[in-house]
Amino acid sequence: MKIEIKNCSQCGSSKIDFAIPPGDNKKRYICRSCNFIHYQNPNIVAGCILEWEGKILLCKRAIEPRLNYWTLPAGFLENEEPLEFGAARESKEEANAYSNDLRIFSIYSLIHISQIYIMYYGTLKDGKHSPGLEESFETKLYAQEEIPWDELAFPIITENLKLFFDKEKTDKPHTGTVDKVGDEYKIIRS
Amino acid sequence: MKIEIKNCSQCGSSKIDFAIPPGDNKKRYICRSCNFIHYQNPNIVAGCILEWEGKILLCKRAIEPRLNYWTLPAGFLENEEPLEFGAARESKEEANAYSNDLRIFSIYSLIHISQIYIMYYGTLKDGKHSPGLEESFETKLYAQEEIPWDELAFPIITENLKLFFDKEKTDKPHTGTVDKVGDEYKIIRS
Numbered sequence: 001m002k003i004e005i006k007n008c009s010q011c012g013s014s015k016i017d018f019a020i021p022p023g024d025n026k027k028r029y030i031c032r033s034c035n036f037i038h039y040q041n042p043n044i045v046a047g048c049i050l051e052w053e054g055k056i057l058l059c060k061r062a063i064e065p066r067l068n069y070w071t072l073p074a075g076f077l078e079n080e081e082p083l084e085f086g087a088a089r090e091s092k093e094e095a096n097a098y099s100n101d102l103r104i105f106s107i108y109s110l111i112h113i114s115q116i117y118i119m120y121y122g123t124l125k126d127g128k129h130s131p132g133l134e135e136s137f138e139t140k141l142y143a144q145e146e147i148p149w150d151e152l153a154f155p156i157i158t159e160n161l162k163l164f165f166d167k168e169k170t171d172k173p174h175t176g177t178v179d180k181v182g183d184e185y186k187i188i189r190s
Numbered sequence: 191m192k193i194e195i196k197n198c199s200q201c202g203s204s205k206i207d208f209a210i211p212p213g214d215n216k217k218r219y220i221c222r223s224c225n226f227i228h229y230q231n232p233n234i235v236a237g238c239i240l241e242w243e244g245k246i247l248l249c250k251r252a253i254e255p256r257l258n259y260w261t262l263p264a265g266f267l268e269n270e271e272p273l274e275f276g277a278a279r280e281s282k283e284e285a286n287a288y289s290n291d292l293r294i295f296s297i298y299s300l301i302h303i304s305q306i307y308i309m310y311y312g313t314l315k316d317g318k319h320s321p322g323l324e325e326s327f328e329t330k331l332y333a334q335e336e337i338p339w340d341e342l343a344f345p346i347i348t349e350n351l352k353l354f355f356d357k358e359k360t361d362k363p364h365t366g367t368v369d370k371v372g373d374e375y376k377i378i379r380s
Contacts, residue, residue, distance in 0.1 A: 002269055007202035009195045009228070014202060023324055026268060038199070042267050043231045044306055077232050078216060079192055082299035082367045083306055084380065104363060107294065107308075109272035116234055116273055116306075118297075134213055172361035173294060177272045190274065 002040060002114060005029035010036040042114040046086035047074020049105055049164055050097055052124040055141035056164065059094045061153055062137045069153035072119065072160060073097065087120045094132040095139040098125040104173045106160055112180035117156050121164070155185040192230060192304060195219035200226040232304040236276035237264020239295055239354055240287055240314040245331035246354065247319055249284045251343055252327045259343035262309065262350060263287065277310045284322040285329040288315040294363045296350055302370035307346050311354070345375040 007014050013033035020027050021037055029038040049072055050057040058070045073094040077086040084102055091097045099122030108117045129139045142148070144165045152158045156178055163174045176189040197204050203223035210217050211227055219228040239262055240247040248260045263284040267276040274292055281287045289312030298307045319329045332338070334355045342348045346368055353364045366379040 003199070005199045007197055007199055009193070009197055009199050012197035012202055012204055039266075040269055041233045042269055042271070044234060076229075077306070079230055079232055079304040080301050081232070081304075082301060083297065084299075084365070104297065104365065107273065107297075109274075111270050111272060114269040114271075116267070170361060173363060175274070175294065 005038045008034060008036055009038065010034055042109075042116050044077040044083070044086075045074050045115050045117045046077050046083055046090060047072050047117075047119050048087050048091045048097075048099065048102065049119055049121045049160060050091060050095075050099055050124040050129075051121070052127040052141055055143050056147070056161065057091075057095055057097055057124055057129055058140055058142055058147075059131070059136040060138040060140075062131070062135055066153035068137070068151075070148050070151050071153040071157050074117070074119065083118060084120065087118070092132070094135045095129045096132055097129040097139070099123055100125055103171075106163060106174040106176075108156055108159065108175065109177045110156060110179075111177055117178075119160050155187065159187055195228045198224060198226055199228065200224055232299075232306050234267040234273070234276075235264050235305050235307045236267050236273055236280060237262050237307075237309050238277050238281045238287075238289065238292065239309055239311045239350060240281060240285075240289055240319075241311070242314040242317040242331055245333050246337070246351065247281075247285055247287055247314055248330055248332055248337075249321070249326040250328040250330075252321070252325055256343035258327070258341075260338050260341050261343040261347050264307070264309065273308060274310065277308070282322070284325045285319045286322055287319040287329070289313055290315055293361075296353060296364040296366075298346055298349065298365065299367045300346060300369075301367055307368075309350050345377065349377055 005016055008031035011034040013031055015032040017030050018027050061069055073091040075090040102120040102122040105121035106119045131139050179186045198221035201224040203221055205222040207220050208217050251259055263281040265280040292310040292312040295311035296309045321329050369376045
């Protein structure tokens, strides 16, 4: 999360400096009235690759950003929520989809937007899915040759689908980074 | 991160409600003057289990919380920082320690404090280490039978050391949850 802090969330003062606190080595938003430091750190996105009879579940986004583009069910992890629970919740919210055998598939750092993107893989329970209220216009199972590569919502979704179809399945999660340099996305597998 | 928001970070208004925004299902701090929503989400802690000749590197904390207790090098991931880089940075900051072969060892959700704790495992480069400025009083390599189990800083550190010494090494990261119920920590391996 990166948001400009204009007023102190604690005392309300507008005397906010963006400076390195004592003993630290990174700039933070510091209140000069009450000394409160507004830390900002990366967010976690958790989601699922759900498979049914060789096909993968995608959702057509009914919300911005990337309205109308296809995505894997995924979203921000909430406070007090276990990681796997967050991934499962997103599958339920976006696609009314469930899985009983989720395991970690990939962990990527999205540097330009300060997100850690953790995807699980599992079997879609009973092959059932439908668009989640408010979140998706449509849900659909796609075989590899049917994936709408030009209509995917985000580079990290493309990367996960490529990893899924290209790579040997192992217990070791796929890892890497995504960054945006100018208008270009730079993806490095590690 | 869970912090009470008393004033809007954008417009400075003190008219803050803790309520569910339209289209959401979770309470957030909402500014009633400018409608800004102050989202709060889990933080990521990244760290390392560094091994040298069968011994594990621990650091004696020179900072609160848990001053004087022993810990694995770990700390909050920063914005725009790749996960593995954060783990390596913490090892450098706390123990002047490096590794060339870091791989993911465990991923735990610390529910009661909304942290996702991701530990890497690697060989301590050249067996070298020393207390990091301001962060550690002492660094030391411990064999399994020497680990100061009663002087470890956090339950998640104990859990990682137990996993390391007890469990078979696989490519699959260890996963689980830690929660605090009353005064008791409840650890569940998944």
